[in-house]
Amino acid sequence: MSNDSSLYRGLRKDKEPSFRTENFGRLLLVALNNWQESLAKGLQEKGFKDVRSSHISLLRHIDMDGTRITEIAERAGITKQAVGQLVKICTTLNLVTTKPDKVDGRAKIVIFTDHGRKLILEQQAIIAAIDAAVQQKVGKREFADLRKHLALLSDWPLTEERN
Amino acid sequence: MSNDSSLYRGLRKDKEPSFRTENFGRLLLVALNNWQESLAKGLQEKGFKDVRSSHISLLRHIDMDGTRITEIAERAGITKQAVGQLVKICTTLNLVTTKPDKVDGRAKIVIFTDHGRKLILEQQAIIAAIDAAVQQKVGKREFADLRKHLALLSDWPLTEERN
DNA sequence: GATATATAGTAAAGCTACTTTATCATTTTG
DNA sequence: CAAAATGATAAAGTAGCTTTACTATATATC
Numbered sequence: 001m002s003n004d005s006s007l008y009r010g011l012r013k014d015k016e017p018s019f020r021t022e023n024f025g026r027l028l029l030v031a032l033n034n035w036q037e038s039l040a041k042g043l044q045e046k047g048f049k050d051v052r053s054s055h056i057s058l059l060r061h062i063d064m065d066g067t068r069i070t071e072i073a074e075r076a077g078i079t080k081q082a083v084g085q086l087v088k089i090c091t092t093l094n095l096v097t098t099k100p101d102k103v104d105g106r107a108k109i110v111i112f113t114d115h116g117r118k119l120i121l122e123q124q125a126i127i128a129a130i131d132a133a134v135q136q137k138v139g140k141r142e143f144a145d146l147r148k149h150l151a152l153l154s155d156w157p158l159t160e161e162r163n
Numbered sequence: 164m165s166n167d168s169s170l171y172r173g174l175r176k177d178k179e180p181s182f183r184t185e186n187f188g189r190l191l192l193v194a195l196n197n198w199q200e201s202l203a204k205g206l207q208e209k210g211f212k213d214v215r216s217s218h219i220s221l222l223r224h225i226d227m228d229g230t231r232i233t234e235i236a237e238r239a240g241i242t243k244q245a246v247g248q249l250v251k252i253c254t255t256l257n258l259v260t261t262k263p264d265k266v267d268g269r270a271k272i273v274i275f276t277d278h279g280r281k282l283i284l285e286q287q288a289i290i291a292a293i294d295a296a297v298q299q300k301v302g303k304r305e306f307a308d309l310r311k312h313l314a315l316l317s318d319w320p321l322t323e324e325r326n
Numbered sequence: 327g328a329t330a331t332a333t334a335g336t337a338a339a340g341c342t343a344c345t346t347t348a349t350c351a352t353t354t355t356g
Numbered sequence: 357c358a359a360a361a362t363g364a365t366a367a368a369g370t371a372g373c374t375t376t377a378c379t380a381t382a383t384a385t386c
Contacts, residue, residue: 023290024297024310025202028195031316035188038321054343070363082344084365106352106363127186133322134187138312147187149301149309153194158201159296217372233334245373247336269334269381332383338376345370354361 035130042126048119050093058086059095059112059120066111068101095119198293205289211282213256221249222258222275222283229274231264258282 022030036053043051061067061075069087073080087110090096095116101107112120135143185193199216206214224230224238232250236243250273253259258279264270275283298306 022314024294024313025195025198025290027310027313027317028191028198031313032188032191032195034316034319034321035191039188041320042322052342068363078343079345080364081346081366085344101363104353104363108364127188130321131187134316137315137318137321142308142312145305146309146312147190149305150187150190150194151185152300153197153297154190155300156197158197158293158300159205215371231334241372242374243335244337244375248372264334267334267382271335328386330383330385332381334381335379337378339374340376341374342372343370344372345368347366347368349366350364352361352363354359356357356359 038130038133039123039126042129043119043122046122046126048122051095051119054086055090055093055095056123058083058090059116062096062110062112064112064117066099066109068107068109070107072110090116201293201296202286202289205292206282206285209285209289211285214258214282217249218253218256218258219286221246221253222279225259225273225275227275227280229262229272231270231272233270235273253279 039056040051040053057076058072061072067075069080069083073083076083087096087098091098094113096110097113098108098110101109131143134146138146202219203214203216220239221235224235230238232243232246236246239246250259250261254261257276259273260276261271261273264272294306297309301309
């Protein structure tokens with residue numbers, strides 16, 4: 001690491017930079033893209049054509065007996081305005097509907113429609129199929145380890161704060 | 164899978180839906196977010212304050228001796244217009260600059276500035292530090308396996324096309 | 327060597343998935 | 357009961373793209 005070109009020295013021959021030496025983040029990103037595209041494809045095949053991943057990430061935070069917008073926002077880690085927008089879209093897609101909260105006049109409960117519930121079920125089946133495909137690729141035991149180790153990397157922070 | 168509520172039956176008690184049973188995609192997503200945030204934090208600490216992940220994903224496709232916009236677009240899997248926009252931003256951030264291609268009057272070569280090269284070096288150091296942190300968390304051998312298995316999941320498609 | 331076609335890049339507008347700022351309506355608190 | 361907090365919405369702004377449309381240069385064909 002003594003000069004600028006050293007990092008790339010082994011890569012310049014065929015004109016590809018860090019692209020070939022995949023860093024860990026890149027590995028995660030590509031695997032995730034692949035997984036998400038598989039899910040999207042599966043949903044499309046089941047007739048959920050206009051459902052985007054942003055809609056999925058709304059739906060996954062809705063309880064079967066409904067959830068408030070603010071609660072969804074907290075779970076999803078986005079603003080409640082953003083949730084409001086997604087709810088509006090998912091309402092036009094007939095995936096959710098809203099009803100007033102009986103115990104709080106300000107609040108609104110977002111609930112699944114039948115169609116929305118159907119999507120959730122289909123999604124679970126597709127995810128199970130993807131899991132099976134991944135297991136076949138890396139091995140059953142290895143898949144379990146993969147899950148276990150990835151779960152460890154969800155804990156913050158990866159690098160320790162040093163002051 | 165006989166009725167709508169079965170999937171959530173075990174989860175309804177504490178009002179959290181699929182949120183608790185993390186699917187594989189979610190594990191990848193959270194791990195990736197964590198990794199990316201660690202990198203962003205590291206870069207910020209080194210003074211690269213306005214650098215976003217979109218800029219990073221431009222820079223990583225630029226060779227040390229420069230690369231054409233079209234070539235970058237192909238490597239990155241985005242349109243050349245998008246690359247053009249990113250190049251404009253990264254130029255104002257003093258990370259890259261452009262020069263005409265001597266062998267093709269239409270083409271433009273995107274090259275690193277000194278500041279841009281410095282960022283690449285810092286980034287590699289930070290990534291190495293994150294790698295070390297991950298190794299400490301999951302184990303050295305396990306980290307190698309993790310990389311190996313994630314790399315397998317980059318291959319398309321995850322689920323086979325059946326017609 | 328002129329013409330047709332392909333390629334490199336740019337411009338402008340549009341889209342998605344958000345955020346920020348501001349506001350209104352209820353509810354809770356002191 | 358007034359003040360502050362909370363749930364939600366509205367409107368505008370932003371990031372990171374794409375689509376459509378264009379210009380300039382290069383290459384291929386006749």
